[in-house]
Amino acid sequence: MEKITKLLVIPLIVIFIAGWIWYLLDSGKGINQNESVSKLGTLSGFKVIDTEEIKELNGTAITYEHIKSGGKLIYIKNEDKERFFSINVKALPTDNTGIHHVIEHCVAKGGSLHYPIKNPLSEIKKNSMSQSIIAATNLDYVTYSASSYIEKDIYNIMDVMMDIIFFSNLTKEPRLFQAERGIYELNSQEEDVVFNGRVYSEMKGLQDVDIFLNRAINKSLFPDTAYRFEVGGIPEDIQVLTREQMINTYKSHYKPSNCYTIIYGKLDINHVLKLIDEKFYCHFSKNNEQIHDIAINQEAFRKPVDYIESYGILEEDKKLTYLTYNYVVSNILDSETIIGFRILDEILSEKITQLNTKLKDNGLGAMIETRLNISGFQPVYTIKVYDTGEENKARIQEYIDRAFSDIYEERLDKKIIQQTINKWKKRDNYKMLSSINMINYNNIICQSWLHGGDPFLYIREYEYLESIEKKVEQGYFENLIKKYIMDNQHRSIVTLKPIVGLVEKQIEKERKKLANYKSSLTPQHLQALIKQTKTLNEWKNKRNTKEELAFIPSLTLDDIKIEMDEIPTQVKELENTTVLYHPIKVDKIAEMSLYFDTQNVPWDKIGYVKLLCDLLGKLETEKYSDEKIKKHTKNYSWIAVPRYYRMSDSNLYRLKVQVHLTTDEVKKDMFELAAEILSNTIFSNRESIKDIIVNQKMEYEMSFKEYDYGSTLAYNQVASYGEYISKIWGVSYYEFLKKLEQNFDENFLDIQENLKNINQKVFNQNNMTISFVGNKNEYGQFAKSISGLIKNINHTCYSVENHLYKSDSINKGIIIPMDTYYIVKGGDFTEDGYVFNPKMKVLENILNKEYMKKIANEGGAYGASISINRDGQIIFNVDRGSNIKEAMKAIDEVTLFIEKFRATDKEMEKYIINTVPHILLRDQFKSHIFKYTNADEMYFSNYFIKDFINECKEIMDTTDEDIRNFAEMIKGVLQQNHFCVVGGEKHIIENKENFYAIVYFNQR
Missing domain, CATH: 1.20.5 (Single alpha-helices involved in coiled-coils or other helix-helix interfaces)
Structure with missing residues (x-):
């Protein structure tokens, strides 16, 4: 018994x-999660595929697959409280309609089965501490991602985000497609018909040389694959996309078997997997409709391709031609080759400089850039030649071929190879010490994972470095040159030719097309179009009801923590010099910065501060030749950069130069080298100085051609300190460089004297502050070694200059070759007697969430925003619009919105919660090693962590009445009537009565 x-x-x-x-x-x-997955193998419908430690991400990666749906998921488990979640939908384009881009917009804006509201991502963000809820269309996948320090917050966002991805209302609401792709619009019979939509406006505004070049390169090299298409869409093709095509593509692509999910940080993975399984993935099966198969691998060419594209400029200048020489390098799954080639590109920097000199001496081009583009399945190595002519392409190819043939025959310098590999190893150490930017890692993981490779191929770089290092003696890098450059037939020459008035011709073509369309409509059709336009605009401006918003999960004030990580700082003094010591444990790496105030530099000589930053470390000194200097600065990372710091007591900005030094360990000769460069640089080499001036000028010219430079240009016209910024980073500095180049030879002695004088004034012990990061022993070594630098640097006292700066208040229209516009309008509330109140940041948040979309809709723009800053600046910004008059009207009507603003206590609580991260800016304080620069900035600005914390506490009791009380302040700023519009000639001229002056922006 x-x-x-x-x-x-x-x-x-x-x-x-x-x-x-x-x-x-x-x-x-x-x-323990690791025990459960290893012993049981399945969890909430998921089976474990792999488990491995990823030291670069400070944790363990567990790879799952959902058994029923085939959904793929990686959980990177560690102790990081910055939780991250992303879903990546594999999405290869089959044409230029931007179909995946339009779907991304509709998914983000359109609501879903369980959250049937407009703009669900915006609404969840209002109820969140997250600053980074993102939807983005990449080359071959669409990413939806978010991060938050609050665990409950990331679960809320995850729930909403997965619902809008898998159960989107885009199949039900036709106005969503109309608003995002765009439709023909007509406000009255007297007006012109326009085509307007967010995706359409966004892509119409991408008038960028680099974008044109990348598009042309892909078309030249991958004519039979998905990469020949523009994934974001080309405006004229976007117009022909149908809603039926969009819905069919959404249904075929937005299913778990085509999605790659990444979850990161300290959270309850059991809860997450259960949520995903029971609410989403269980509704799908692997045998769903198959996605249309499209090629991603281009067969190698038998001979190189010659490809020509055009872009628009304002004035005739044949030398604005760009030539690129492009070579396909293996494929993204061949990680050792790709990493090896990235190292090779760095090793070749000196050889490319020599090639650049030869081309310049022979009148074939002004500057060369090289890069390995690893977007897409087949990476591309590109040699880009600026300011040349189409007739030079064959001769340049000869120089390139000869240069690489010589490198192959002569072999590469083993010391330079080893130095470069050692640098890459140091970078690997930095990954362990610096913050983990998961959106970047998300993209790195997707590069290989989406194409069937190991997700962590490009995160585990160190093991490849060791493998490559062992092959150096066998000619590893020379063999890369031979295989992928010298013998490679899968290559192209792309010519981007400038054509005067091309953009204007395209605008005129579109205008005629729209006019013809309008003339083809009967009176009844015109009335129908006017009605449709009105109905759509009403729908776009309609706000969600309180009942609808109740669906969105939210945080409460009890859920949030008003805290910032302390940055340990001890203020010390060494030999009459202030030292900011940050006792952070950093093994094998020493970090320090020398900060120099520029208040002793005359206002009209400020440009020399930036020029010195570009020159120092590249010229000979009393002790070293320029070649030796370059070799020394390869051993010790050396960066000199101008930085602005806001002075909290005066609302002004002060310019300092930060000289940043990095090494494996504290060494006396590093400080001796720094002192030698700062105090004993010789400014007598005419050729080198002129080359650097010309190259810097060209880099600015290239930045002017970037599609969003118009926004920067307008901002610097309006912001009170805009001219100060422009003298270092903008058009004023470019004009300074241009003037130096134009009269260089006859004025060289003056230039040389100015460089000497400003160098002595800036790099001076009397205006130097030193910052050091390291442990106690390293600081002791530093304190002993730094005295040589302090003693050897200039000690002469100079009088302080009064840097009064004020931007030109003339309302300007600035014409650049594009078919959209940027508006910046703003002013300074301190001029009307107001002082900064932290509750203004709640107002900023409310306006960005609730009103800026009205400005964007009225102005036919991609987006609009407002910033209210501690320095007194209030700036409205409209991004890539089509109707200046309506946008300006909507900006001026913002005070009506503020005056009528009403909100319940619960609604105000949401606005307050989402304002807190705007103040704490925790993302800027995450890095374990570089965060000390934020501590330095707080020291110089006299604004510390306690001040940020106090601001957050002050906003906690913000009421809707507080918001209404700011209406008069905003009205006063708008009445200052300070604005700038940068855009296409048609937009500016049609609104000429608004401008005091209209100018054409000279991009050269």
Whole structure:
């Protein structure tokens, strides 16, 4: 009988234990996740594919697959409280309609089964501490991602985001497609018909040389694959996309088997997997409709391709031609080759400089850039030649071929190879010490994972570095040159030719097309179009009801923590010099910065501050030739950069130069080198100085051609300190460089004298502050070694200059070759007697969430925003619009919105919660090693962590009445009537009565 009892009891015990384990797994309590996945293998419908430690991400990566749906998921488990979540939908274009881009917009804006509201991502952000809820269309996938320090917050966002992805309302609401792709619009019979939509406006505004070049390169090299298409869409093709095409593509692509999910940080993975399984993935099966198969791998060419594209400029200048020489390098799954080639590109920097000199000496081009583009399945190595002519392409190719042939025959310098590999190893150490930017890592993981490769190929770089290092003696890098450049037929020459008035011709063509369309409509059709336009605009401006918003999960004030990570700082003094010591444990790496104030530099000589930053470390000194200097600065990372710091007591900005030094360990000769460069640089090499001036000028010219430079240009015209910024980073500095180049030879002695004088004034012990990061022993070594630098640097006292700066208040229209516009309008509330109140940041948040979309809609723009800053600046910004008059009107009507603003206590609580991260800016304080620069900035600005914390506490009791009370302040700023519009000639001329002056922006 006893034996029988035992036989009955044992199974019961086993059943009880098994049930208890299942309960623990299901509830996420009491059992280690790694143990559960390794012993049981499945969890909430997911099976474990792999588990491995990823030291670069400070944790363990567990790869899952959902058994029923085929959904793929990686959980990177560690102790990081910055939780991250992303879903990446594999999405290869089959044409230029931007179909995946339009779907991304509709998914983000359109609501879903369980959240049937407009703009669900915007609404969840209002109820969140997250600053980074992102939807983005990449070359071959669409990413939806978010991060938050609050665990409950990331679960809320995850729930909403997955619902809009898998159960989107884009299949039900036709106005969503109309608003995002765009439709023909007509406000009255007297007006012109326009085509307007967010995606259409966004892509119409991408008038960027680099974008044109990348598009042309892809078309030249990958004519039979998905990469020949523009994934974002080309405006004229976007117009022909149909809603039926969009819906069919959404249904075929937005399913778990085509999605790659990444979850990161300290969270309850059991809860997450259960949520995903029960609410989303269980509704899908692997045998869903298959996605249209499209090629991603281009067969190698038998001979190189010659490809020509055009872009628009304002004035005739044949030298604005760009030539690129492009070579396909293996494929993205061949990680060792790709990493090796990236290292090779760095090793070749000196050789490319020599090639650049030869081309310049022979009148074939002004500057060369090289890069390895690893977007897409087949990476491309590109040699880009600026300011040349189409007739030069064959001769330049000869120079390139000869240069690489010589490198191959002569072999590469083994010391330079080893130095470069050692640099890459140091970078690997930095990854462990610096913050983990998961959106970047998300993209790195997707590069290989989406194409069937190991997700962590490009995160585990160190093992490839060791493998490559062993092959150096066998000619590893020379063989890369031979295979992928010298013998490679899968290559192209792309010519981007400038054509005067091309953009204007395209605008005129579109205008005629729209005019013809309007003339083809009957009176009845015109009335129908006017009605449709009105209905759509009403729908776009309609706000969600309180009942609809109740669906969105939210945080409460009790959920948030007003905290910032302390940055340890000790203010010390060494030999009459202030030292900011940050006692952070950093093994094998020493970080320090020398900060120099520029208040002793005359206002009209400020440009020399930036020029010195570009020159120092590249010229000879009293002790070293320029070649030796370059070799030394390769051993010790050396960066000199101008930085602005806001002075909290005066609302002014002060310019300092930060000289940043990095090394494996504190060494006396590093400080001796720094002192030598700062104090004893010789400014006598005419050729080198002129080359640097010309190259810097060209880099600015290239930045002017970037599609969004118009926004920067307008901002610097309006912001009170805009001219100060422009003298270092903008058009004023460019004009300074241009003037130096034009009269260089006859004025060289003056230039040389100015460089000497400003160098002595800036790099001076009397205006130097030193910042050091390291442990106690490293600081002791630093304190002993730094005295040589302090003693050897200039000690002369100079009088302080009064840097009064004020931007030109003339309302300007600035014409650049594009078919959209940027508006910046703003002013300074301190001029009307107001002082900064932290509750203004709640106002900023409310306006960005609730009103700026009205400005964007009225102005036919991609987006609009407002910033209210501690320095007194209030800036309205409209991005890539089509109707200046309506946008300006909507900006001026913002005070009506503020005056009428009403919100319940619960609604105000949401606005307050989402304002807190705007003040704490925790993302800027995450890095374990570089965050000390933020501590330095706080020291110079006299604004510390306690001040940010106090601001957050002050906003906690913000009421809707507080918001209404700011209406008069905003009205006063708008009445200052300070604005700038940068855009296409048609937009500016049609609104010429608004401008005091209209100018053409000279991009050269």
